[in-house]
Amino acid sequence: MSDKPESLTQADESALMQLREEIDRLDTEILALISKRANCAMKVAEVKMKASGNAGAVFYRPEREAQVLTSVMDRNPGPLGNEDMAKLFREIMSACLALEKPMEVAYLGPEGTFTQQAALKHFGQWVKTKPMPAIDEVFREVEAGACNYGVVPVENSSEGIVNHTLDTFITSNIKICGEVELRIHHHLLAGPNTKHDKISRIYSHQQSLAQCRKWLDAHMPHAERIAVSSNAEAAKRVQGEWNSAAIAGELAASLYDLEIVESKIEDSPDNSTRFLIIGTEQVGPSSEDKTSLVVSMRNEPGALYHLLKPFNEFGVDMTRLETRPSMTGNWTYVFFIDFAGHCEDESAIKVINAIRETAVDVKVLGSYPKGVL
Template sequence: MSINVAYYGVPGSFSEQALLDYFPNDVHAINNEKFEGVFKLLEDESIPYGVVPIENSSTGAVNAIYDLLNKYPYHIVGEVYVKVEHHLLGSKKATLDTIKKVYSHPQAFEQSKPYLDQHGWELVPYYSTASSAEYVKQADDLSIASISSQKAAQIYDLNILANHINYNTTNTTRFIVLGKNLKVNSSCDKISVVFTTEHKAGALYSALKYFSDFDINMLKIESRPVVHTPWQYYFYIDFEGNLNNPSIKKAIDSMKTDCMYFKLLGNYKSGVN
């Protein structure tokens, strides 16, 4: 019996590739073209997992995902890294000379900026890279192009007008796998949390010092504003560890005493980067 898994984007997207890499066997992929749409799909009892991008090695965090992780009751149960290679796609008779507008996700524009700066094309933001390829296919217009993947070119029968236009050859996106329940086993070696502290000197240090006290390696810290409370921030932390480790338990319990708000987002096996 296949597993239902929601993902962001359309067929041919990097999110779909992440899904297939993480769930290689017998999966039924259900797409949605909005980040929050994937989270909402998990409200359906028949859909246990979702896959969304959370950060890129070139352009950084996908801020909306951090906000949604805090808003919804789901947990991170896995992660997967996908190497991202962008190509300029057009209809069968299109050439670089016929292009006037390029459609894609804003992050694809950022990741391909040096190449795009060489041309005078109008850049039109779109839901995702693959959905922009789908649009170019449907429009069948020589004057428009998409920045998307080689797989999208194959799915939507588009020509590759320019290969590998992203400036960073190691360009990689990290995707997280969402689940409805916290799952901890011996393979889990990465923990994600979010918290707030008092808005006073030393408050953040007090919460973070436990990483040093308990010899825990912090992997990432990201901040997001607290809506309706100016200049207050949520702090998102990734660090090494397993919740069954007594030192990790003590560190988390200690952190909670110095935080106004604390939420455990997940404990999972780190992906291969």
């Protein structure tokens, strides 16, 4: 029996020809529509610049983008999945926004980290990304106006809260403008000179080594595990060595021209990290929002009760509560709270006002759209 595919009949060839002609026609229509959208984006920029006197115009509106992407997913007829369709529109929106004004986004570097991957997922490939050496440097870069926005990790599903990010919010005037969740997949990477059967050391960030411990124990028990400052740094080191490998993400493999020897070696298949988008502006309601607060309470009996009571009383869904040690003598208890809704909602206003009656201080870190992608 021959393995060769059967020859197409004349009728099949005719049907294929018609389908290809239809695809060409549709591609022409799509091209024209994307160009029309881009022209509209440029006109939007002109109106905003004129209204603001060519200074201080706001081109990126997180709530507007979330509304558009949510609408795309709601109206998607298929067969492409909702997330796939939204990703296509994200890139179209990213390219059109770059025509209005290219944005620069700071992130926890170096280049090739999961934080950069999160920035590109949220803003699209047309944004300019700028690596920073530390989380507080990302905050400072945005606060100084050197970058439009920043991206910082705040929570990992297996490792928990990133305390440095929470602590930095206490002393900063930066607002939370959005969130993005990234599924974390770890890959074993090798360089062009790596001898796969001679690997004696594996570089990665300490958390990544911990998240791949079972796989390493089973497949590379004798290789030395060396913790470095980031997965991107691990990828850099492997480039020039013959007896080492790195654990990092797909973006690092691409940037540093490394081969993925084994993919998805993380112990938990549901491992994900939540990142926050930080900026200097208040974000308007999008219909599906979150609000984050930092609250300091007096060191007295019933403090936690008084903090939680308003949420139950006014029917507001608290989605997260974290406690951090005080950074000053006055703030004994510092609570970070996320709840569903926007700070302009009537019920949210009542909750915040009620908390202020018993708290030492209440700081609204921002209201922002729930992550769409």
